[in-house]
Amino acid sequence: xxxxxxxxxxxxxxxxxxxxxxxxxxxxxVIARGLLATRSxxxxxxxxxxxxxxxxxxxxxxxxxxxxxxxxxxxxxxxSYAAYIAPALLAVSAMNGAVYDSTWNVFFKMxxxxxxxxxxxxxxxxxxxxxxxxxxxxxxGAMYATGFTAVMALMGLITTxxxxxxxxxxxxxxxxxxxxxxxxxxFMKTFQQMEWVNFVMLxxxxxxxxxxxxxxxxxxxxxxxQALPLWHGVELLRQxxxxxxxxxxxxxxxxxxVMIAVGLLLTTVRLRKLFLK
Amino acid sequence: MPTLAAGPPVISAxxxxxxxxxxxxxxxxxxxxxxxxxxGLLGPNGAGKSTTMRMIGGVSQRTSGDLTIMGLxxxxxxPEVRAHLGVVPQQDNLDEELRVRDNLLVYGRYFxxxxxxxxxxxxxxxxxxxLTEKASAKVDALSGxxxxxxxxxxxxxxxxxxxxxxxxxxxxxxxxxxILWDRLFRLKESGVTLILTTHYMxxxxxxCDRLVVVDKGRIMAEGSPAQLIREHSTREVLELRFxxxxxxxxxxxxxxxxxxxxxxxxxxxxxxxxxxxxxxQVISRGLRPITSLVRRSSLEDVFLRLTGRSLVD
Numbered sequence: 001x002x003x004x005x006x007x008x009x010x011x012x013x014x015x016x017x018x019x020x021x022x023x024x025x026x027x028x029x030v031i032a033r034g035l036l037a038t039r040s041x042x043x044x045x046x047x048x049x050x051x052x053x054x055x056x057x058x059x060x061x062x063x064x065x066x067x068x069x070x071x072x073x074x075x076x077x078x079x080s081y082a083a084y085i086a087p088a089l090l091a092v093s094a095m096n097g098a099v100y101d102s103t104w105n106v107f108f109k110m111x112x113x114x115x116x117x118x119x120x121x122x123x124x125x126x127x128x129x130x131x132x133x134x135x136x137x138x139x140x141g142a143m144y145a146t147g148f149t150a151v152m153a154l155m156g157l158i159t160t161x162x163x164x165x166x167x168x169x170x171x172x173x174x175x176x177x178x179x180x181x182x183x184x185x186x187f188m189k190t191f192q193q194m195e196w197v198n199f200v201m202l203x204x205x206x207x208x209x210x211x212x213x214x215x216x217x218x219x220x221x222x223x224x225x226q227a228l229p230l231w232h233g234v235e236l237l238r239q240x241x242x243x244x245x246x247x248x249x250x251x252x253x254x255x256x257x258v259m260i261a262v263g264l265l266l267t268t269v270r271l272r273k274l275f276l277k
Numbered sequence: 278m279p280t281l282a283a284g285p286p287v288i289s290a291x292x293x294x295x296x297x298x299x300x301x302x303x304x305x306x307x308x309x310x311x312x313x314x315x316x317g318l319l320g321p322n323g324a325g326k327s328t329t330m331r332m333i334g335g336v337s338q339r340t341s342g343d344l345t346i347m348g349l350x351x352x353x354x355x356p357e358v359r360a361h362l363g364v365v366p367q368q369d370n371l372d373e374e375l376r377v378r379d380n381l382l383v384y385g386r387y388f389x390x391x392x393x394x395x396x397x398x399x400x401x402x403x404x405x406x407x408l409t410e411k412a413s414a415k416v417d418a419l420s421g422x423x424x425x426x427x428x429x430x431x432x433x434x435x436x437x438x439x440x441x442x443x444x445x446x447x448x449x450x451x452x453x454x455x456i457l458w459d460r461l462f463r464l465k466e467s468g469v470t471l472i473l474t475t476h477y478m479x480x481x482x483x484x485c486d487r488l489v490v491v492d493k494g495r496i497m498a499e500g501s502p503a504q505l506i507r508e509h510s511t512r513e514v515l516e517l518r519f520x521x522x523x524x525x526x527x528x529x530x531x532x533x534x535x536x537x538x539x540x541x542x543x544x545x546x547x548x549x550x551x552x553x554x555x556x557x558q559v560i561s562r563g564l565r566p567i568t569s570l571v572r573r574s575s576l577e578d579v580f581l582r583l584t585g586r587s588l589v590d
Contacts, residue, residue, distance in 0.1 A: 040376065
């Protein structure tokens, strides 16, 4: 410090920019930090996250598929059981990754690693941190989706170039879960409460027409499943995988666009509760 | 040390309060800090010092009262205010997933500073923190003292105008403390405003132009260290030890010596203008302390006088 400060150096002009209290337009610094941390320490965790849906696909699709044979696809044509469940597993993996990153990961960095405490003593605002973390979650989701789609191609489960659209669609699904998940985390205070997240996720994974069609349920249960986000993700990716679209695809996509909007709104409103105690 | 030419206060708090339910962590404190001053918050653990620091940084929302930092409310302009703040929190919160040098670089990026500035700055700060050889080490491989020095180095990455130091030297060895004090002096000479909390009297006496004594969320007294000692204590203190059983019982026999008597579990303090003269009086009453010590009054005595308790429990 060679320059001597004067009293004038201490006068600040306040910005009138909206959200100036919460946002400094520097989420990229949070993203850069996340990439550097991944490179130097936790890439192994990332790799394991990729294998989970692949293992499901191999065991259920190939193993169970040998018993099941072919099933009726979204357009009424028969497809192999593996081709039936693969898009659903991709949707589940998008959901799991996004929810993990926006709930457990945020909760841990908040309360134990004290990472955000350090960040928030700089020019960063809580919105920079939230945007950065959501972006990182989506980047990770996009990488998983790309890897999983490649595995599907290797297994001969991809029959149309349109199926590549499953990758951006997975990111949209992940975005919906991530933006909502972070808002939910702001209400959590203990690890016990965090367990509720798993309590919701596991049944949603098993029962959202992931492994068998919705028609097996009575009408009331069907309505309930259709209200949940994962079912929309599963149906959307299943239609994309064979390039056979019904008007319902627009509904599925809209469901997630609304979920993203509501989730971001909730997260922004709850930012002070989440980051500024 | 003179402060900078008169301007509006850099930090201004009015009836600042922070309540957690029924608990009043900070209970209506008011103070002004002019530019370039070194201002201390002295008090025991739980007095509300750290909470006050967090409100200044805009990361804790006040319950009531007014607070401006460089003319801005930190709750409304957190990022802008913090762009000029350096913060050393009580507990190190280094990024354990990053290496030592990356901790400085990444932290600088949080301020939006360019890499062309950050690279030489990071090396300069590593030098200052005596961590140049540890530049590519992992943070969890550092000793406690090294982590503390890295945290302090990190707080200087943006060349802050106001430096908030929450118990900066707790856990440092004496040599490291003196190096840090020297560095803080130099920052102060260049016009940086220092706000520090401490429960070490010597630290407060060394570093603070002015300080407030805080207890249970309230300000008990305010002034320069010398002023506080003059107003709330005598020039000298006679410390007597009679053995742990006798300290309190012997106190009755010491009545009338010096200006004031303070029996503590481990020793008896006699406040007097002339400590040696007081000791002679003690001896002349036929009392034989195991040890006796005459010393100058310190902020510890001020705190004891104001609150009836010691600073370090």
